[in-house]
Amino acid sequence: MSERNTHLQLKARHFILILCIVAIMVATFAIQLTTPRHAQAAGTGYWHTNGNKILDSNNQTVRIAGINWFGFETANYVVHGLWTRNYQDVLNQIKGLGYNTIRLPYSNQLFDAGSTPNSIDYAKNPDLQGLTSLQIMDKIINYGSSIGLRFILDQHRPDSGAQSALWYTSAYPESRWLSDWQMLATRYKNNPMVIGADLHNEPHAPACWGCGNPAVDWRLAAEKAGNAVLAINPNWLIFVEGVDCYGPGGSTSGDCYWWGGNLEGAQQYPVQLNVANRLVYSAHDYPSTVASQPWFSDPTYPNNLPGIWDKYWGYLYKNNIAPVWVGEFGSLLQSTSDQQWLAALVKYLGTGATGISWTFWCLNPNSGDTGGILLNDWVTVDQTKQAYLNPIEFPLDTGSGGSTPTPMPTNTPVATATATNTPTATNTPTATATATPASTPTATPISGNSCKVSYAVNQWAGGFTANLVITNTGTTALNGWTLTFTFPGNQKVVQGWSAVFSQQGSAVTATNTNYNGTIAPAATVNPGFNGSWTGSNLAPTSFSLNGKVCSAG
Template identity: 55%
Template sequence: MKRLLAFVAAVLTGGAVLAASPATAATPGFWHTSGAQIVDASGAPVRMTGINWFGAETANYSPHGLWSRGYRDMLDQMAGLGYNTLRMPYSNQLFDAGSAPNSIDYAKNPDLQGLNGRQILDKIVAYAGVKGMRVLLDRHRPDSGAQSPLWYTSAYPESRWIADWTMLARHYQGNPTVIGADLHNEPHAIQGGGGACWGCGDAATDWRLAAERAGNAVLAANPDWLIVVEGIDCVDGTGEPRCGWWGGNLTGAKQFPVRLSKPDKLVYSAHEYATSVFPQPWFSDPAFPSNLPGLWDHFFGYLKKQNIAPVLLGEFGSTLTDPRDKVWLRELMKYAGTGAGGTSFTYWSWNPNSGDTGGILNDDWTTVNQAKQSILQPYLIPPSGGSGPGPDPVGACAVNYHVDNAWNGGFTATATLKNTGTATLDDWALGWNMPAGTQITSGWNATVNQSGQHVTAKAPTWAPNLAPGASVAIGFQATGNSTSTPSGFALGQTACTT
């Protein structure tokens, strides 16, 4: 997550967790690079416009928010908003025998019951593939407690870091949903000396050398993956400013590039944050915001502009509480550009519980922060090429809509959902669109929420499943005109007959 400069005393604890997937493939083929462009197996340009979903790197050992919603429902919404890539943080501790996933509502996630952390990643990766999304695995921390400046600690040495990466590389080999390895999140220096360096030649602290060791080990296990290497914060002898965000400074790569056994698998990654995260000096520069493109060129953009290698903006985010934050985000998106040739990015974060940035979701874990989404939306490339029905097909459905009572300015109505398929609908969620000028104020027999004109009615906790042939009457009260009929009743991507 958020990173401070090496000279900052306060340490921000990060946290972004995501899940991975096993054998269900998304669009066929694996990615590689050509100059500064990521391309697919046919050589066509591709671009990540994605989101971070954290939690698996924390002591929950699973993506956050599963206490509130089903993981499929989350991924449906991400894909529907246009995010084509999921960056999924994890910690090495996730794979320890005693690391039991927790804080999951199993009524909403019944197929996660009894699974370990990697198996939950498998479920998420599988369904992400169904949605046509790609997954980038992010080794966020060695343990679940806090971010580390180096890629190893005494409890989780470099050998364990590499062993877990090669395990995951083999585990997901042949599955094009998983596109690669973000080797270590936000390497950085330590105030007063120590921590990570770039190009210093010390095997214990030189992040560039460590990235080569781990990256080549991963490619030996799985030659199809991209290897994502983040910057550090401070690099001497590369001009001013010499310090940036944790993970955000790639100036050292000009003199000391990362050397991989397969050079066309290298992607550099930078992190970038707003002044509400930390008041970097460039935010108070009288030239702000016209100073930002030159700053970004200095730290990471030169790699793309000089056709050296692709760059991924692996984390960037803001609460938008400071007026400069919105300016910064708009400028960063313009700098990233549009279309497949633009700079790849994965926004931080999906989660609303990111303390210094908030999320795309509001605190209810369901509705969308439209102030943020509206800035990102023009730059998103939606997922495509999903592999078809999910692990638990939604089958078929029918809806009978009826106005029960009406008065001047309001009404009550019932939408009766019937499972007309042959499979049980687990943790169902019925969506539809209300006519303009109508607003639902309350609901019953389901958790009913309206965002804009779209409504989602989710299964109640006391009756999460709907058997074949069974029905449920979803009631609601609304303001507006009762004579206009709702439309678009559907379970996920499956339209219901009406």
């Protein structure tokens, strides 16, 4: 072979080699172009804000789309419904319905040494036996976190008996409010599924926004508590509700709206926190069946509603000032007006990642004037309500890591909350559910005054919640009990819990359920009910247990 031929052959081989390399590069690039990229699931890690958006740790936009599950704020000192269901089953159902967050109300009294969780069927919840209320909260949060649910803790009221206009009372001062928030911030610091603190539920007059008086200026108090929380857990979101009325200089004599829903003052007097990008404003909104408001009778209703929402809280979102979270809204949906209201609100909140965040009130069926997503059996879902919410739900990732527990099969419950009203603003009182007893044991006769009964009322126009504490002051256990009393006025029991209530005229009978029929010596049970009244709402003057008159508590 000549030298020239050899040279030509080498050049040909080099050319073929180059063609092969180019072909491989083109093929690789084509694969990269045609292979679908898997988007990272939204919700990872700790959350923060930017403008009107809430973002995850990867700066993906997320949206709170959840539900309220109440009970820790009541004298049951635990979420309701555990008298008939397993808590993990309930959490699986919430997840299965498409909610991504639970707002968990509590009272400061929950953390007192004497606040014992009650109305739990331990046969259905054996791992809760012997736990404190806070330890049960841990259980709920830990399991919920493992299946991808987020949690917002809500200081719903200082004590378990009634709503409070201010974030403190004489029994639970501001210092206690702050220290409890610091305790919770420390306790859940390392769980990114606990996303933040709703500092106080539904502030209202004398609470003001921007008036400058530290005793009643909710904006200043929110800054104080928010900064105290962030000093311990700088990753939490701080949710700040509005007030009811706002006027010049932050006075309470101006425009009035729902309790906790008026955020007009945030434009002139914004909340300022020491950690940037942590503030979320929160509003509550309800329909006419909860309380009469002037906009419901406007001839342009319901077309006037978006303008109302823009004025009181929506402007913060639309002007890119801060994220807004509608922490409560709910209805029985039994009137055309209520249906129009909910349809308009859902449309206003919007769909997808750019929509306004929300948590529906509520899961519980025992919320008097709104009902819940769940019906009275605590299992069946109110599909009419759920159908309104499905379009505005927002899926997130599967949780905080580790294996995801296999959800237990269950129907998905929907719960609702009880809202209450005053002439100019309304609050949402927590209602409770009625447990269905199995066979009732024969009541143990008692002698003399070996029982004590206390009766505490939270009252509003036309309605009230009554909490009873029955104490066995004798030396032997009561196996089965029936409490009787007579209303002194025109009062009616509407819905009860932790007992089976019946009423004939003004005479009321409350009989134990299957889970609280035995009262040991010095032990207590805590039944209660929602009621209606006209004229006056005086307390009963005498209570009898198993036929014997009890002393007053």
